[in-house]
Amino acid sequence: MPDLTQTVDLLSVLADPTRVRLLSLLAEAELSVAELTRITDLPQSRVSTHLRKLKDASLVRDRRDGSSSFYGLDADNMSGSASELWKLVHGRLDDRQLVKDQRRREAALAARTSRLRWPDEVAGQMERHYSPGRTWEATARGLLGFLRLGSVLDIGSGDGVNAELLAPRADRVACLDLSERVIAAAKRRLERFENVDFHVGDMHDLPFQAGSFNAVLLLHTLTYSARPQLAIREAARVLAPGGALAVVTLANHEHQTIAQAYDHLNLGFAAAELEAMLHAAELRIEQCEPSSRERRKPYFQVITAFARKP
Numbered sequence: 284m285p286d287l288t289q290t291v292d293l294l295s296v297l298a299d300p301t302r303v304r305l306l307s308l309l310a311e312a313e314l315s316v317a318e319l320t321r322i323t324d325l326p327q328s329r330v331s332t333h334l335r336k337l338k339d340a341s342l343v344r345d346r347r348d349g350s351s352s353f354y355g356l357d358a359d360n361m362s363g364s365a366s367e368l369w370k371l372v373h374g375r376l377d378d379r380q381l382v383k384d385q386r387r388r389e390a391a392l393a394a395r396t397s398r399l400r401w402p403d404e405v406a407g408q409m410e411r412h413y414s415p416g417r418t419w420e421a422t423a424r425g426l427l428g429f430l431r432l433g434s435v436l437d438i439g440s441g442d443g444v445n446a447e448l449l450a451p452r453a454d455r456v457a458c459l460d461l462s463e464r465v466i467a468a469a470k471r472r473l474e475r476f477e478n479v480d481f482h483v484g485d486m487h488d489l490p491f492q493a494g495s496f497n498a499v500l501l502l503h504t505l506t507y508s509a510r511p512q513l514a515i516r517e518a519a520r521v522l523a524p525g526g527a528l529a530v531v532t533l534a535n536h537e538h539q540t541i542a543q544a545y546d547h548l549n550l551g552f553a554a555a556e557l558e559a560m561l562h563a564a565e566l567r568i569e570q571c572e573p574s575s576r577e578r579r580k581p582y583f584q585v586i587t588a589f590a591r592k593p
Contacts, residue, residue: 294368296336296337296340296342297368301323301325301329301333302336304323304380304384305323305333305334305337305343306337306342306356307381307384308322308323308384308388309343309354309355309356310356311388312355312392313346313353313354314353314354314355314388315351315352315353315354316331316334316351316354317351318388318391318395319334319354321387321391322384322387322388322391323384334354338354338357341357341360341361342356342357342361343355343356344357344359344360411578423448424448427448427449427451427452428452430449430452430453431452432449432452432453432498433453433454433455433496433497433498434453434454434455434457434495434496434497434498434523435449435453435455435456435457435496435497435498435499435500436456436457436459436491436495436496436499436500436518436521437449437456437457437458437459437502438459438486438489438499438500438501438504438514438518439459439460439461439486439501439502439503439504439507440458440459440465440469441460441465441469442465442468442469442472443458443468443469443470443472443473443479444472445500445502446458446469446473446476446479447472447476450473450478450479453478454478455478455479455480456476456479457480457482457491457496458473458479458480458481458482459481459482459483459484459486459489459490460482460483460484461483461484461485461486462483466481466482466483469481486501486504486508486514486517486518487508487513487517488517489517489518489520489521491521492521493520493521494521494522494523494526495521496521496522496523496526497522497523497525497526497527498522498527498528498529499518499521499526499527499528499529500528500529501514501515501518501528501529501530501531501532502529502530502531503531503532503533504532505532505552506532506533506542506545506548506549507548508548508549509548509549511549511552511560512563512564515528515530515560515561515564516564518564519566519592522592523592524592524593525591525592525593526592527589527590527591527592528561528566528591528592529587529588529589530557530561530586530587530588530589531574531585531586531587531588532551532552532557532585532586533547533550533551533583533584533585533586534551534552534553534554534573534583534584534585534586535550535551535552535556536551536581536583536584537550538550538581538583541581551583551586552586554571554572554573554586557571557586557588558571558588561588561590564590565593566590566592566593567590567591567592567593568589568590569589569590569591570588570589571586571587571588571589571590572586572588573585573587574587575587
C-alpha cells in the first residue's frame with residue numbers, strides 16, 4: 284500500500300495532459316521519440332522531458348534498437364496502485380485529441396512497417412550508393428589483410444600509393460618509375476618501410492634479372508607507353524614461374540584532348556588487343572575484360588587483366 288507522498292507523486296505525474304497523451308499512445312505500441320514527436324506535434328525536447336518523468340515513475344520503459352530508443356508502457360514493473368490508477372484514468376478517457384493521436388499512431392506504425400531499411404532499398408546497386416565510411420579505399424584496405432605476397436614489382440609506381448598498401452603484406456616491393464621527382468616523393472611516403480626499394484627506370488627495359496618477382500603490377504601504366512607490347516613482354520620476363528601479372532588500364536576511347544592533358548601516349552586498349560599482347564608474352568590469361576565504368580562523362584571504362592607465367 285503506497286503512502287501519502289507516493290500517491291500524491293503519482294497523481295502529480297498523471298495530472299499533466301501531455302503525459303496522459305503519451306501514456307495513451309504507449310499503452311498499445313512501442314514508439315520512438317521521433318515517432319511520438321510527429322504524432323503529437325510537440326517539440327522533441329518536451330516529449331523527452333515528459334518521457335523521463337514517466338520513466339522515473341516506473342510507468343514507461345525504454346529499449347535500444349540500433350540508434351533509436353523505443354518506449355512502451357511498463358506493465359511488468361508498474362506498482363499495483365499505479366496500474367489500478369492508470370486503468371481508471373485510461374478507461375474514462377474520451378477526448379477528440381486522443382482519438383486523433385491514435386489515428387496518427389496507426390499511420391506511424393504502418394509507415395515503419397512499409398519503410399525499407401537502407402540495405403533493402405539499395406539491394407542490387409549497393410556499390411552505387413553512398414554509405415558513411417563505405418568507400419572503395421576502406422574496402423580495399425580491409426581485403427588486403429588476406430594477402431600474403433612475396434616479391435612485388437610496381438611498374439609506373441608513381442609516388443608509392445600502391446606500394447604503401449602492399450608493403451605490409453609483401454616480402455619486398457620494388458617501385459619503378461621514369462620520373463626522378465616522382466620516385467623521390469615515393470621515398471618520402473614509404474621511408475618507414477624497410478622492404479621497399481626504389482628505381483628510376485623505363486618499363487620497356489627493366490633493370491632486373493629474369494624471374495625476379497612473384498608479382499608484377501601494371502596499374503594505369505600502359506597508357507603512358509607507345510610500345511605496350513614491349514612493356515608487357517618485359518613484365519613477363521621478370522616474373523618467376525607461377526608468378527602473376529596484374530594489368531589495369533583504360534579501355535579504348537576517342538577523347539584525344541583528355542589523353543593529351545594527362546600525357547597519355549595512346550587512347551587505351553580493346554580487351555581483345557590486350558589479350559593478344561598477353562598471349563604474345565607467353566602468359567596464361569585468367570581474366571581480361573572491362574571491369575568498371577566511370578559515372579561521370581565521358582564515362583571512361585577500365586579493363587582489368589590477370590595473367591600467370593607458366
